[in-house]
Amino acid sequence: MKALLLLIALLLAPAALAQPRLVTDLSQSRIDISYRFAGAELLIFGAIQYPGGRAPADPPGIAVVLRGPAEPATVRKKARVAGIWINTQSMRFESTPGYYAVATTRPIGDLLDERNAAIYEIGLGNLQLSPATAADPQFTSHFEQGLVSLRQREGLFVEQPYGVQVTDKVLYRARLPIPSAVPVGNYQAEIYLIGNGEVRARSTTPVIIDKSGFERGIYVFAHEHSFLYGLAAVAIALGMGVLAGVLLRRRSA
Amino acid sequence: MGRPVDLYLPIAEMSVNALVIVALGGLVGFLSGMFGVGGGFLTTPLLIFYGIPPAIAVASSATQVTGSSVSGALSYFRRGQVDLKMGAVLVAGGFIGSVAGSFLFHWLKSLGQVDVTIGLVYVLFLGGVGSLMLKEALGTIRQMRSGEAPRRKARRHHPLVAALPMKMRFPRSGVYISPLAPLLVGAGVGVLTVIMGVGGGFIMVPAMLYLLGMAAGVVVGTSLFQIVFVTAVATLLHASQSQTVDILLAILLLVGGVVGAQFGARAAQNLPPERLRLFLALLVLAVAVRLAIGLAWTPKELFSIQTALS
Numbered sequence: 001m002k003a004l005l006l007l008i009a010l011l012l013a014p015a016a017l018a019q020p021r022l023v024t025d026l027s028q029s030r031i032d033i034s035y036r037f038a039g040a041e042l043l044i045f046g047a048i049q050y051p052g053g054r055a056p057a058d059p060p061g062i063a064v065v066l067r068g069p070a071e072p073a074t075v076r077k078k079a080r081v082a083g084i085w086i087n088t089q090s091m092r093f094e095s096t097p098g099y100y101a102v103a104t105t106r107p108i109g110d111l112l113d114e115r116n117a118a119i120y121e122i123g124l125g126n127l128q129l130s131p132a133t134a135a136d137p138q139f140t141s142h143f144e145q146g147l148v149s150l151r152q153r154e155g156l157f158v159e160q161p162y163g164v165q166v167t168d169k170v171l172y173r174a175r176l177p178i179p180s181a182v183p184v185g186n187y188q189a190e191i192y193l194i195g196n197g198e199v200r201a202r203s204t205t206p207v208i209i210d211k212s213g214f215e216r217g218i219y220v221f222a223h224e225h226s227f228l229y230g231l232a233a234v235a236i237a238l239g240m241g242v243l244a245g246v247l248l249r250r251r252s253a
Numbered sequence: 254m255g256r257p258v259d260l261y262l263p264i265a266e267m268s269v270n271a272l273v274i275v276a277l278g279g280l281v282g283f284l285s286g287m288f289g290v291g292g293g294f295l296t297t298p299l300l301i302f303y304g305i306p307p308a309i310a311v312a313s314s315a316t317q318v319t320g321s322s323v324s325g326a327l328s329y330f331r332r333g334q335v336d337l338k339m340g341a342v343l344v345a346g347g348f349i350g351s352v353a354g355s356f357l358f359h360w361l362k363s364l365g366q367v368d369v370t371i372g373l374v375y376v377l378f379l380g381g382v383g384s385l386m387l388k389e390a391l392g393t394i395r396q397m398r399s400g401e402a403p404r405r406k407a408r409r410h411h412p413l414v415a416a417l418p419m420k421m422r423f424p425r426s427g428v429y430i431s432p433l434a435p436l437l438v439g440a441g442v443g444v445l446t447v448i449m450g451v452g453g454g455f456i457m458v459p460a461m462l463y464l465l466g467m468a469a470g471v472v473v474g475t476s477l478f479q480i481v482f483v484t485a486v487a488t489l490l491h492a493s494q495s496q497t498v499d500i501l502l503a504i505l506l507l508v509g510g511v512v513g514a515q516f517g518a519r520a521a522q523n524l525p526p527e528r529l530r531l532f533l534a535l536l537v538l539a540v541a542v543r544l545a546i547g548l549a550w551t552p553k554e555l556f557s558i559q560t561a562l563s
Binding site for chain 2 (some may be wrong): 246
């Protein structure tokens, strides 16, 4: 029995070793949004383990993706109607990431063939947004571009063509900016090792972005006990107003 | 982590400069102390210009108006300048209007037309009220220049109001009218409170004077009385239906507003009332023009994204 296992192990070993492996770590696996939160930067770093420890002659291609939770979204476009700008056309997408950042060693087009880029959704042009409204491809892609460029301007979609630094063909690192308006939820950091236009290895690491402490308390209160939250808001406003009135009357009296 | 002034708003889900928001509340408070208006009509557009999502700006501004009106309402009440009977009818109308307004708000949101509707309603009302105020203020100033005594208009309610059935006596206001008239006024203002985040004093006070023909002495106090209740209901509706009330934002605005109102009230003592009315008219018109330009100007961003949260 032992001999058989050893034999299997010996047979599998070269195959397993023939593939490089990615080791990844993050500067923080949890980003807390406190009352002082004004954005953050996530450092994603790690090493490439080559079979037999020998690095290939070509510099390795790396893509680092940080992906936020997906949710449905309606994209609307304004047009001028009777002199004012109002939303006239709209398109619904079933799955849009609230945050998506990609950093690569070289521009995505140089690094990866189109098929692989689409399969692994690497690059802002390769996101599968799942349009829910039946429309012709031109209309759909117009709205997809609208969504992507708007989120890019808000800092929620990021593409850094030379954002990954590789040292000695082994160590890689990327810094991804996270704006203050980032949605909360379960994120995933995905690292891809790319060679000859194809994905050779990948690793994924979870990241949690969540409100903490006071901010979280208020948010949870507002969403889970919304009527009580409303009453509390009214009470606070009334209290501050009455208090101010009393204090100011005393001063002027 | 950010600078000491950066504060993350838990409901708006964005970081703001706390000093800017307090200053904004202070500016609005100064003007409201000076002119005796709630200032919600300034808060909401200013918050939107700052980048706060419109739905959150409207809801939190309503909460702020509750706080900024209550001490005024109390002091008018102590001086006996609140017609409670009339106030109750206005509040009842306000409840109906705010519930209707909240349905209207959600319907518009599902159509994606909230922002443009808020903008249009603002331009319409501020433009209309501002022009009327400007005309009145200029007329008074001209009469004073020419030394002519200002003509007193006979206080009468509008003929349309007189045609309504079930008349009732409102002794404090000195009118004998159908309660349907103030109910409708209250309801109209209630709709505006929910949609625009305003108290609506700038509509209600002229309506009470010229439509209902109420005695001038109780108009402001009764209007404040209605505003406190109806903005509180608007806060509750926004909080329970769409979770758009950001209490931190409202507190920042109130802190600034309370201080600003003090200085505004003092500044007003050194200015003749007809000048004050002229400045207020110009201010209201300026906001209306700014918003009208915003509606007509080609926007930098043609696309907008609506998710479940926004």
